[in-house]
Each structure stands twice: as structure tokens, then as C-alpha cells.
Amino acid sequence: MKHPDHLVPDNIKGAKTDTISTESFSSTQLARNHYLEARQRLLSISRWxxxxxxxxxDFSLTDNLGKEKKDFVTEGDxxxxxIPAPGTESGxxxxxxxxxxxxxGRNDEEDWEYTLIRVRPADNPQSDDNNTAHFFSDEANSYFIVKRVGNDVSAxxxxxxxxxxxxxxxxxxxxRNAIVAVGAILGVSKAQWKSLTHGIVKI
Structure with missing residues (x-):
């Protein structure tokens, strides 16, 4: 099992982004309690x-057919x-x-634990259109993580x-995809992700 500092692979091509927000606590127990709260927030996609x-x-969690869900995220969802920009026709x-x-993952001996969600751009499951309905190509991945290492909790x-x-x-x-993607690569999405990581991990 990988240490939570090594969950995200190297970038192969194109751009990459890394956004992290951290809260530190005076004891492992306080950090553990807050990790569990932040984990709930991470898994509650529709509340992001x-x-x-x-x-x-505005994120909405759906099943693999595009029907909205209110419970926690699972693989295949x-x-x-x-996004605050014109949407896709395909989507x-x-x-x-x-x-x-x-x-x-969790390792009590090394005193860490994590929860990870990995997603990839996909087509619109509510349509017969098989085009990828996202401004990034389907070679991209996004990793959403909450982790605790010792007394530090990060999103x-x-x-x-x-x-x-x-x-x-x-x-x-x-x-549209070219314009939005270039904006995201140049940093427009950085504020979005910083707001999200801060909101998930804040005390």
C-alpha cells in the first residue's frame, strides 16, 4: 500500500495542477477526528x-446512467x-x-490514512452521443484526496x-473546450480547487 504522499503519478503529457490545503492539530486523536469529518465531505460530491x-x-453525483444520487460516491458513478462558463452540446x-x-488506506504503525477519488473525462450517459463531454481529453485524470499524516490533515x-x-x-x-481548457491550464481553475480543498479541510 502506498504512503499517502505518493498516491498521484507523474505527469506524462500536457499540463498538471496540484492544490493542497492543510490543517494541523495538537494531538493525533484530534487530527483523526477531523480526518473523518473531512472524509465525509470529500465523499459527499453533491455538497462540494x-x-x-x-x-x-456545481458538482452533482450521478450513477452510471446519469441519474442523480444523494449518497456517497462509488466506483462507476x-x-x-x-462550471461558470458555457457548457458542452455533447454534455x-x-x-x-x-x-x-x-x-x-491506513497504516497505524506509520500513523497515516487516506481516502482517494480518481476521475476521468467521460461521455454524457444520458445521450447516445459518444463524444467526451468535458473540456479536457479523456487522457486526463483528476485525483481528489483527504489524508492524515500524524497530526496534519490535508485535502x-x-x-x-x-x-x-x-x-x-x-x-x-x-x-469551447479549447478556450475553457487553456483558461484552466493557465490557472483559472486553481482558485476553484483552492476553494474546494479549503472548504473540505477547514475546521
Missing amino acids: HEYAGLASA RFKID AGFDWVEVEKVEE EVHGRNEQPNTETDKIQDKI
């Missing part, structure tokens, strides 16, 4: 907008994302990602292999 603030993107106005992995978002999704056969989406 509440944690990140009104100016952030989707996120339907309403019916939304960006979509698929949950590839939900993983937890993290890491993006890997981020490249504009210009393979779609819809011209309007191709232009």
Missing part, C-alpha cells in the same frame, strides 16, 4: 459547491459539472467525468495529463 462557495462550479450543458477509483486536488478536448466532432464544443 456548498463547501467551496457560491462562485465555484459520474460527476455532472456545471447537454455540463461537463462529465467517470469515477474510476474510490480507495482508502488535495491533483490534475494530470490535462490537454484540451478537441477530438469531438461538434465544432462548437471543439472551440
Whole structure:
């Protein structure tokens, strides 16, 4: 089992992002208690907008068919994302990602634990359109992590292999994706992720 500082792979191509917010505690027990609270927030996808603030993107958790869910995220689910920008035609106005992995680890001897969600851009499960409905190509991954190492609890978002999704056969989406992706790569999404990590881990 990997140490929580080594969960995210190296970037292969395109851009990458790394956003981390940390709270420190005076004892392991206090840190452990807060980790459990932050973990609940991480797994409650449809409340991320509440944690990140009104100016952030709005995330809705759905099952693999696109039907909204209110419980915790599981592998095979989707996120339907309403970002503060024009949406895709393929995604019916939304960006979509698929949950590839939900993983937890713990090592009492080394005094750490983590919860991880890995997602990848995907098509809109409510449509027959097979185009990737996201501004990044389906080679990208995002990693959402809450971890405790000793007395420190962190929330993290890491993006890997981020490249504009210009393979779609819809011209309007191709232009939109290029513009939004370049903005994200240049740092527009950094504030979004910092708001989210802070909201998940704050005391």
C-alpha cells in the first residue's frame, strides 16, 4: 500500500495542477477526528459547491446512467459539472467525468490514512452521443484526496495529463473546450480547487 504522499503519478503529457490545503492539530486523536469529518465531505460530491462557495462550479453525483444520487460516491458513478462558463452540446450543458477509483488506506504503525477519488473525462450517459463531454481529453485524470499524516490533515486536488478536448466532432464544443481548457491550464481553475480543498479541510 502506498504512503499517502505518493498516491498521484507523474505527469506524462500536457499540463498538471496540484492544490493542497492543510490543517494541523495538537494531538493525533484530534487530527483523526477531523480526518473523518473531512472524509465525509470529500465523499459527499453533491455538497462540494456548498463547501467551496457560491462562485465555484456545481458538482452533482450521478450513477452510471446519469441519474442523480444523494449518497456517497462509488466506483462507476459520474460527476455532472456545471462550471461558470458555457457548457458542452455533447454534455447537454455540463461537463462529465467517470469515477474510476474510490480507495482508502491506513497504516497505524506509520500513523497515516487516506481516502482517494480518481476521475476521468467521460461521455454524457444520458445521450447516445459518444463524444467526451468535458473540456479536457479523456487522457486526463483528476485525483481528489483527504489524508492524515500524524497530526496534519490535508485535502488535495491533483490534475494530470490535462490537454484540451478537441477530438469531438461538434465544432462548437471543439472551440469551447479549447478556450475553457487553456483558461484552466493557465490557472483559472486553481482558485476553484483552492476553494474546494479549503472548504473540505477547514475546521
